[in-house]
Amino acid sequence: MSLDSKVPQGPIKDKWTDYKNHIDLVNPANKRNIDVIVVGTGLAGGSAAATLAELGYNVKVFCFQDSPRRAHSIAAQGGINAAKNYQGDGDSTYRLFYDTVKGGDYRSREANVYRLAEVSANIIDQCVAQGVPFAREYGGLLDNRSFGGVLVSRTFYAAGQTGQQLLLGAYSAMNRQIGRGKIKMYNRHEMLDVVKVDGKARGIITRNLITGEVERHSAHAVVLGTGGYGNVFFLSTNAMGSNVTAGWKAHKKGAYFANPCYTQIHPTCIPVSGDHQSKLTLMSESLRNDGRIWVPKHKKDVEAIKSGALKPRELAEDDRDYYLERRYPAFGNLVPRDVASRAAKERCDAGFGVNATGEAVFLDFASAIQRYGKETAHVKGLDENDAALVKKLGQEVIKNKYGNLFQMYEKIVDQDPYNTPMMIYPAVHYTMGGVWVDYNLMTTVPGLYCIGEANFSDHGANRLGASALMQGLADGYFVLPYTIGDYLSNDIRTGPISTDSKEFEEAEKEVRKQLEFFVTNKGSHSVDYFHKKLGKIMWNKVGMSRNVKGLTEAIAEIKALREEFWKEVKVPGTNEEYNEELAKAGRVADFLELGELFAKDALNREESCGGHFREDSVELDGEQKGEALRNDKDFAYVSAWEYKGEPSDAVLHKEELEFKDIELKQRSYK
């Protein structure tokens, strides 16, 4: 099957408007006869469900958590971008579009990104109308902050809890529709397969996580808003339950999986403290506005700091290596996430890591505390040379800006970041890859849609800060509800979809077979044993820096681990009860397949772009020596993989990327 992105003709700024003017609509009376399933209740799924219900469709919504309000969008900290230009600093739809394509290292689809930038402003209007309490200035208008990789202030925020506030907004919109009976909500239900009838997605199979009951649910279309797959690394900033199962089952039913190797490794996370670690915690990118990143210049000081003989604060300025400022004088500590992460790894690999594991660098607020302290003393007419006073005033300013993050850090690490630099290290945070979708957000399976982080569409090879929330809500509130109508207009006479067909029966049988296998296998190792092993392979060989040897080994090791898993996995208890180990087993089984495809995709892409860094594709000389080298001639395409059984048999389809409105350039942050 050839890939048709279905991007409309015409100038980029008119595409979406013209397209909306011409797509087929479903009249309100007919919408009442059409059912839509939405899986996942994060920003994308929640907003889509609410809007579809409001338009008049009958919506069934599923989430594995105990309430839709718990989806992991809730944990997003920094903010949401929108081209409002409230600050009058020259922002525009075009500029947001340009920044996003450039930030994504020219590996995203222009038309999708332009549409995203176009609807972004409306998202803010919508959320304010819903009562989302964004930060405001004293005049009562909305406040903005700045994020990495851009030159304007377009980020709207609600302290360090923007994701929470936006998600609760979408949740409240859903609640209104649940109250009206237009949404039927299924909490603690996990989707375990997509059901296709006559080639179209017509339903899903779910397991009730409380009772173990396997259920059939039918609809005229199915929408997946099931998030990213960062947990393939075991340790990530994702929630414990975040998984790839919905997307992977869709893949196995014919949906192509795009760019699995594009992973965002976020530079500022709290380092791993030991083998017991279950997840990693992000410290918002906004901290890099005021924090300076460094390691000692000399190995003897590294050792002294590790042993506790030397306190980081006592090390002289001249003996510190502010390596981002040294390597990237123009952008300094605010280089994009992929660049900052690789630079931290480079220093730690060279033996300059500052904690016991050798995998941490300092993020230091001392100069910001000084700067703010002096400024405040000046404004208040106090003594700018009183060191203790300046420090106190400076700490207060920092507390106002980042208090909740500093508190989080202190609770986890048991050190006071106001008085000693934070220790940070990169961690897996977001996956740009995902299920391939066309301009309508439909997968290669007719009637099966994929939105938010779960799809691959808008961020190319690297996502900019505060753009995930924007994409989730754009897809759910403003894109999918229109584009799905074009498809559903053919279903107004179809009538209810029966679940008594052989297709549903077969899908249910397969699901039951796997559940039954797990609870009767009685192997020798727990699910986590395999998940942790997979995570280690992924992190060491398919992580921040990749090469042919490591990737080839990873493919073989994951395959071997998967075989061992199916022989030796041990799941206690039964299917007919709440059984978290059983739920986890199914998720890890899918991660073990995805992981191999991920490595295969990374091996295929012989270039460095965004979050995908290949050691054999770097600049060899000149000012950019050692930096990532993209290859537009051979790799300006989306890798869309077709399932053929084993991951090693997956077939590559290429969607060539055309850049008509933006010139392809090598990124430089020097």
Next chain:
Amino acid sequence: MDMNLTLKIWRQKNASDKGSMVDYKVSDISPDMSFLEMLDVLNEQLINNDEEPVAFDHDCREGICGMCSLYINGEAHGPDRGVTTCQLHMRMFKDGDTITIEPFRATAFPVVKDLIVDRSSFDRIQHAGGFISVNTSGNTIDANATPINKADADTAFEAATCIGCGACVASCKNSSAMLFVGAKVSQFALLPQGKVEATDRVLNMVKQMDDEGFGNCTNTGACEVECPKGISLENIARMNREYLAASLKG
């Protein structure tokens, strides 16, 4: 220094089982572990010994999703302040300690299994009125068309940071949900967008709260102390004012 601990944990097979406390031992617990990572260690041990692991709710493990619960040594989310159970670290305990772990207990939060309770009553209260009736089509006024006083916006935000974990209910001797409901009522009452439906909202949400079997507030303030997000008692007072005003109108 690593710790050896005795755990007394509530085990209950399902909603109809009677349930009881069971003792477990865990050893070599690092003070850097989170409380839930300590339970992960216990569960790995149980699985390896062919015993059934302890069921507990958790997801984000960074204090924001509100999924984790647990009543630890008689306190919701344990002995630390301003944290959820997933943010509680083992350095709060010492070697040789006995730790009692129970589910959040309330009539409106029936036990599902072991330490997991059903908090869907919270969702139903939100269905009754926890929203502003605005369509999601985006055809609304510009976000800056209505300036909002910064102090009001900030107070609304503070109320809106409630994570819906239920610690307030578990801590209250009356199992009252008034801090939870008051937080949502306050968020909207403080904003001009929310004023239009204020009357119906407070009446409907309070009615649903009562129907679910939550108790009333007798101002002991335990909820505020145990709330991981520091939601203020003022929200209950504001809800009471809103309720009184709405009742007089109605």
